[in-house]
Structures are given as C-alpha cells and as structure tokens.
Amino acid sequence: MNSWQQQLAASLTRPEQLAERFDIDPVPLRAVAERYPMQITPLTLSLIEQPGDPIWRQAVPDPAELLPDQLYEDPLNEAAFAPVPAVVHRYPDRALLLVSGTCAGYCRFCTRKSRVGRPALCLSEQQVDEGIAYIAAQPEIRDVILTGGDPLLLEDDRLAERLERLRRIRHLEILRIGTRVPVTLPERVTPQLCTLLARCHPLYINTHFNHPRELTPAARAACARLADAGIPLGNQTVLLRGVNDDPEVMACLCRGLLAMRVRPYYLHQMDLARGTTHFRVPVERGLEIIESLRGRVSGLGIPAYMVDPPGGEGKVMLTRDCLAAGEGTIQVRSAQGDVILLPGC
Numbered sequence: 001m002n003s004w005q006q007q008l009a010a011s012l013t014r015p016e017q018l019a020e021r022f023d024i025d026p027v028p029l030r031a032v033a034e035r036y037p038m039q040i041t042p043l044t045l046s047l048i049e050q051p052g053d054p055i056w057r058q059a060v061p062d063p064a065e066l067l068p069d070q071l072y073e074d075p076l077n078e079a080a081f082a083p084v085p086a087v088v089h090r091y092p093d094r095a096l097l098l099v100s101g102t103c104a105g106y107c108r109f110c111t112r113k114s115r116v117g118r119p120a121l122c123l124s125e126q127q128v129d130e131g132i133a134y135i136a137a138q139p140e141i142r143d144v145i146l147t148g149g150d151p152l153l154l155e156d157d158r159l160a161e162r163l164e165r166l167r168r169i170r171h172l173e174i175l176r177i178g179t180r181v182p183v184t185l186p187e188r189v190t191p192q193l194c195t196l197l198a199r200c201h202p203l204y205i206n207t208h209f210n211h212p213r214e215l216t217p218a219a220r221a222a223c224a225r226l227a228d229a230g231i232p233l234g235n236q237t238v239l240l241r242g243v244n245d246d247p248e249v250m251a252c253l254c255r256g257l258l259a260m261r262v263r264p265y266y267l268h269q270m271d272l273a274r275g276t277t278h279f280r281v282p283v284e285r286g287l288e289i290i291e292s293l294r295g296r297v298s299g300l301g302i303p304a305y306m307v308d309p310p311g312g313e314g315k316v317m318l319t320r321d322c323l324a325a326g327e328g329t330i331q332v333r334s335a336q337g338d339v340i341l342l343p344g345c
C-alpha cells in the first residue's frame with residue numbers, strides 16, 4: 001500500500017469507520033458528512049491522538065457545522081469575480097485557476113466547504129480549457145495560482161498538460177500551486193511529479209500546514225523533494241480555534257516550517273464560511289499571537305496576518321489599527337481605499 005492512489009483509496013469517508021477506532025457515537029456525524037464530505041487519509045488518521053485534538057478538529061465532521069449561522073456559502077464573493085467558471089480574477093495582475101474539485105482530505109474549516117468534493121466544484125475539462133483561454137486573452141495577468149480543490153490530485157499527465165499550456169502563455173511570469181497534499185498525502189510528491197514541476201519554472205508552491213504535529217517525517221521528505229526541485233515553498237496557515245490559536249503552538253509551527261525550507265507566508269483570519277463558526281478566533285487574539293512571534297522566531301518565519309473580506313475587495317493585512325472600530329468589530333482599508341467593517345471574531 002504505497003502508491004498515493006492506494007493511500008487515497010484507503011481514506012476514511014464514513015463516520016462509522018471512525019467509531020471502529022475511537023469511542024464515539026457516529027450517528028450525529030452522519031448528517032454532517034452528508035452535507036460536507038468527510039475524507040481522512042491514513043496519515044492524518046495516524047496523527048489523531050484522541051477525539052477533539054487539533055488533528056481531529058480539522059478532519060472529523062462536527063455537528064456544530066450544521067448549526068444555523070449568518071455566514072456565507074461563498075464567503076469571498078468569488079462568483080462575482082468569475083468571468084468563466086474556472087477562473088477567479090480579483091486583482092488585475094493575478095488570477096486563480098480552479099483545476100481540481102477534490103482534495104486528499106476535507107478540512108472542516110475550508111472556505112469552499114459548500115462546494116469542495118461535490119459536483120459544484122468539479123469542473124469539466126472544457127471549463128478548465130475555457131479558463132486557460134481566458135487567461136491567455138488577458139495580457140495584464142502575470143501570475144496564475146492553480147487551486148481547487150487540490151491541483152496535485154490531478155494525475156501527472158493531466159497536470160503536465162495544464163501547466164505546459166499555461167507556460168506557453170507569454171505574459172505569465174510565474175505560476176503558483178496551492179496544495180495541502182504535502183500534509184495529508186505526501187506520497188503524492190513523487191520524484192516524477194517533482195521532475196514535471198521543475199520543467200515549469202518559475203513555479204512556486206504554497207503548502208497548508210496548520211499544526212506542528214503535521215510536520216511529519218513524510219511531510220518533511222515531500223517538502224525536501226520539492227525544494228530540491230528548485231521550487232520555492234511558502235505556507236498558508238488558517239488561524240483555528242482549538243488547533244493553533246496559541247503562541248507556543250504557532251511559534252513551534254513557524255520554526256518547524258523554516259527548518260523544512262518552507263517559509264511562513266500568510267496566517268489567515270478565517271473566511272466567513274457557513275458552518276465554521278466553531279473555529280473562529282478573535283482578531284485581537286490573532287494579533288497577540290503574531291506579536292508574540294516577534295523576537296522569538298526568525299523574522300523569516302513570521303507570516304503576514306491577513307483577512308479576505310466577504311465583498312471580494314481582496315486580502316488586507318491585520319494590524320492593531322484594525323481594532324479602532326471598537327467592540328466586536330474591526331475595520332480595514334481595501335486597496336481601493338474604502339473602509340470595510342468586519343466582525344472582530
């Protein structure tokens with residue numbers, strides 16, 4: 001059982017399978033997994049020490065996901081910035097290309113949790129082709145970010161074909177891939193994959209580690225293979241209650257990433273995605289955590305703390321100034337100069 005496809009096929013997808021290993025009642029989890037898919041790779045499963053721990057919280061369905069809330073199914077208003085279904089074009093010089101509708105594991109806090117792993121995010125080849133054609137026709141785009149879902153769940157030949165077509169677009173200066181595979185399914189990072197990726201330079205990869213326990217020997221080896229292929233590695237972490245909302249945990253994560261040649265890039269205040277209220281951390285706490293890193297972690301290892309407002313105005317950095325709005329609200333200024341008020345938690 002060593003190929004990545006076999007590892008993926010051995011993932012748990014039903015709460016009953018969890019009940020065989022942990023002392024839990026699977027019944028309340030069934031409705032959650034029907035609404036938002038469950039998929040836990042063998043590696044992720046092996047990292048769970050007990051129900052409710054940081055790995056469990058990220059991977060196992062929680063009845064709290066179904067509680068009514070005032071949050072959004074499309075928390076970044078991506079639909080308004082999608083000229084064709086496979087592209088999100090929010091900034092003049094950058095665009096997202098959605099190339100995969102599935103992931104190795106389904107994160108309970110995912111911003112696209114209402115669509116990921118379901119037909120809504122499974123674009124046809126023709127739709128991805130249309131996306132590439134759109135990008136080819138927009139000379140102001142310099143930077144394309146492959147996302148989904150997880151782009152590295154595509155088979156090598158399909159991925160290579162997509163990347164090579166993008167590479168032939170003269171105005172694209174860099175390509176980026178966002179992936180959680182180094183965390184959940186590091187076997188996917190085969191030498192063949194690294195060779196294929198190295199043909200597409202300049203190519204950057206952003207990984208998605210959220211907790212020091214995810215820095216496993218297998219993840220470390222996968223990142224080393226990517227770095228040895230000349231791919232600069234960054235990491236995007238989501239600030240999550242009960243997972244990494246703690247200065248010690250965050251410092252340990254950031255230092256561990258640096259030691260793996262992965263540079264902490266962004267710490268994200270969680271998007272206002274429906275079904276994720278139980279993960280929310282106050283911005284004030286996020287600021288305390290970031291401030292606590294200064295002086296304790298190499299400057300190279302301190303991510304920028306960002307929020308992506310639900311109107312689709314684009315990411316903005318969070319600082320103490322954002323708290324000036326007072327009680328329970330934060331204010332940020334968009335790139336266009338507009339003041340945006342957001343929930344402080």
Ligand SMILES: *Cc1c(COP(=O)(O)O)cnc(C)c1O
Nearest residue numbers: 088089090091094095096145315
């Ligand atoms: C986050 C994001 C990007 C990339 O932003 P960077 O700050 O350059 O990493 C590009 N497009 C969209 C729609 C995004 O949400």
Ligand code: SF4
Nearest residue numbers: 103106107110149180
């Ligand atoms: S890997 Fe990324 S896209 Fe996939 S479920 Fe997790 S957060 Fe969402």
